[in-house]
Amino acid sequence: MFYLEAHDIVKQYGDYTALNGVTLEVPRGCVYGLLGPNGAGKSSLIRIINRITAPDNGHVLINGKPSTGEDIFNIGYLPEERGLYKKMKVGEHIIFLARLKGLSKDDAKERMLYWLQKFDIASWENKKVEELSKGMQQKIQFIATVIHEPDLFILDEPFSGFDPVNAELLKNEILELKAKGKTIILSTHNMESVEELCDEITLINKSKVVLQGNVKDIRARYRKHIFKLQVVGDNFNVESSHFAVLSQATEKGIVEVRIQRNDEASNSDLIQEVASKYEILSFEEELPTMNDIFIQIVSKPAE
Template structure:
């Protein structure tokens, strides 16, 4: 499923939640929807899922205006979690699956596959209130994907998970992407953005301030800084092709960070250093998505 929003505006009383927001979510990709708290991400998600309507602008699904029946082909895991604590886990999951259009028999069959995959089959007949927060999160994740929708929207899906289970969820998202699902991921976890996302849009103060592929954005924000690890040297070397950023010496090697001049090719810089020193390691220092997030929002 291909999703596009065009100049979406949403106003709540005196608060402008979205101001002409346009994003493009390619089919079969993981799209990161980023931004500080209150930027407008959840409002945009609620408009895409037809929970609320925009004041102006439109949402396109596969190139045509969004329709009411599209919601049956969307799986949405909201940031605000909620399960009926007194219900049994299996009954609750079947109930949610039926709300998404599955028959009771189909829901039970699919749930058993997912419960075994997530190692919670033994909790099928236990009450929700007996589950840990992380296990409840697993149930809600399963309930989001159980009807096999083409568009999946996850709002802070890693909240409440330990590193092992967070990794499990990441792997499931990559598996769903490999099956051709389109995924919108709203998160503050910038490490997961670098791991999972093909493209991102950064919303700040109700507007899109940055959009594109993760690779291109990191490349555009690169500072031409390179790291060299040199054996048995204090790096007493100057050249017009670069400036020294930092130097840290250890017993057997020296770590050097240098910033090349924009007109100098990377292979020219590498040859300068390799011809004079015993280089153990060499790489370009790329900014993290966390660095880019902070820089863009602060600016």
């Protein structure tokens, strides 16, 4: 069952069309990537899902029912534009935001202490927000996003401002939320994170959906039949109509080769031909990265 559905969403600002018939269906309990270049329409869609703005056409369903104002209490939204009050103390700030999401003061404080301890930052409770680094403030904003334990999370560029250690910490938290059955929409330009975290994606470009589906299936769909193999020898010299050699490098009697198979040939043809001359140590297909696919699609000229 889909937890979130957006059907034929249109949003215009004067003569500018931000979203033009955008449809997506987000399964329950998955990490769903919302991708696109700057100005593609992602932020407009996120604001509509959060009921910050309304669509000019189309509708949003949550749990199979039309979205209502009550649904915002079951959404955890981490916006790209950070919004903490710099003069407030960290603990007071988290409790304040938790109360806005419907928690009692006692529950808000209990959960605030839990998250500060979990992130090993309990000593920050009485510090003012302005005393914290950008990455530290990001942690506080993440805590405010999850503290009311919603079923749907919308994370807009959540890794911005994080060093590699804290980015890994956040990735693990996202996977933990998924393991608990939560639904996460992840909007990011970090394609490596998309490959690591996302089950499915929608790519929006110039207000329209241009790619949609399972991440593994998409990478397989855009494969170029390039393979990387290692063979025993001092060089690689095979004349073949089945493939072309793209590159090779030799080190300590092992040749690492990249080859591109012709569409007419099979993998078995390729392996048999190489194995007739060399001992094969490894053989693997080189699938395109999501970054490669992103650039390829958004760089296409408009139809």
